[in-house]
Amino acid sequence: MNKGRLSLFLCLVLLVVSLPLSSALSKNEEPLYTAMMRYNAAIYNKVDGERIASIGEGKRVEVYEVLPAWLKVGSQGKILGYMRREFLDDYTVKTLNPATTPNYPGIQHRYLMWVKGETSVLASPNIGAERLIDLSDGCRLALISIENGFGKLIFHRQYGYVDMRQASKLLPVNISLDPKMDAPIAAYTSFYDTSTVEENLNRIINLRVSCERLAKLSIPSGGACDFNQDVGPFTKQNGYERAIVLVGGGKQLGHGGGTCQTASTLYNTLLQLPGLIITYRRPHGPRGAEYLPHGADAAVGNSSLNLKFVNHYPFPVRIEGSVQDGALTIVVWRADGETPLILGE
Known part of the structure; x- marks a missing residue:
């Protein structure tokens, strides 16, 4: 390529990457969901970026990407930018291609990892990044993807990374x-407090009992x-201890405190999983x-707070949970045969 053509090529590249976000919609980028706005919301040019627009309550939007705290949204086939998740009306979300897209706000996880030795979940994919939580040998993690030598996962309301x-x-x-039975069909990890105050130690016991x-x-x-x-009743007789439970926006002690996190991770x-149909769920x-x-x-614990689902797969499923080092990982497996030996390790 001669210098003139190279200069022209570079100019075209710079022109494309400098286009407004709404004009840079890839032909291959299709919306995942449509929904209505619950509140008026600011639109930003990137996550934690500059405000560039707003969108009003009751307006219909298209969702192109689901992030831990943000959504990439558009309207009428054009990407507008990024907005905070809480401004969307979750109850109006429609999945455009259920066969290939998780139900909102699900995020597909591609790997199940076992930790070797000691490691940390990091705030960015760099060895010297802030440590979000420390993990030890045998801890299990569900990963969204693997990028440049780092596993990517969700830590509370941000991404986390593990070497x-x-x-x-x-x-x-x-x-x-x-699916075959030598691999999970879905997995998710949430993270819990590891402090040693009595109420929290009891909460960790409840996580283990529920799993x-x-x-x-x-x-x-x-x-x-x-x-x-199936997991309750949440009583002392079933091994559940008194720990903090969320009630009506407040906190109080109750047997089984913490089991909502197990239910939420399962949710x-x-x-x-398109074959496991959720028939009842309520948020906190x-x-x-x-x-x-x-x-x-997914809140649980009484007649109005519960998580229910039906298995529409042509095979049985079973659920496994692990609780270690602040990581609660729920895994779903196909169950019509011998249990993979790896599960007992």
Whole structure:
């Protein structure tokens, strides 16, 4: 390529990348969802960027990307920019291609990782980045993707990253309609407080008890799961301790405090599976639960707060949970055969 053509090529590249965001919509970039606006919202040119526009309450938007705290949105086929998740009316979301897109606000996770030795979840994909939480050998993590040697996951309401050199095992998530039993069909990790005050230690016990009770279930094709019924009752007799529970926007002590996080982590796993249909779910309230992105929680514990789903797959499924070092990971497996040996490790 001669200098004249090279200069022209570089000018064209600079012109394309400097176009306004709404003009840079790729032909291959299609919206994932449509929804109505719950409140008036500011639109930004990037996450934590400059305000460039606004969109009004009741307006219809298209959602092109779901991030932990933000949404990439557009209107009439043109990308407008980024807005905070809480301004969208979650109850009006329509998935445009359910066969390939998780139910909103689900985010597809592609890998299940086991930690080797000691490592940390980092705030950015750099070795010297801020450490969000420290993990030890055997801890399991669900990863969205692997990029430049770092596994990407969701830590509360931001992305977190883990050095893949610290992986002892890595299983791809099998997202086919006829998965084998040597790989999970969905997985999700949420993170919990590891402080040693009594109420929080009790909460961690409750996380473990609820995961143990989930692991006893095998949900046949056409069968249903009722979290309150199958994982509860949340009583001392069933091993649950008194810990903080969220009630009416406030906090109080109650047996089974913390089981909402197990239900919420399961909910985010179910959102990735078109064959497990959620039939009942209620959030904690407008602000949601702080350990998950906005709108991604599921409250349980009484007749009006529960998580229910039905298995529409032609095979049974089972659920496994692990609780270690502040990481709660829920994994769904196909269950009509021998249990993979890796599960006991």
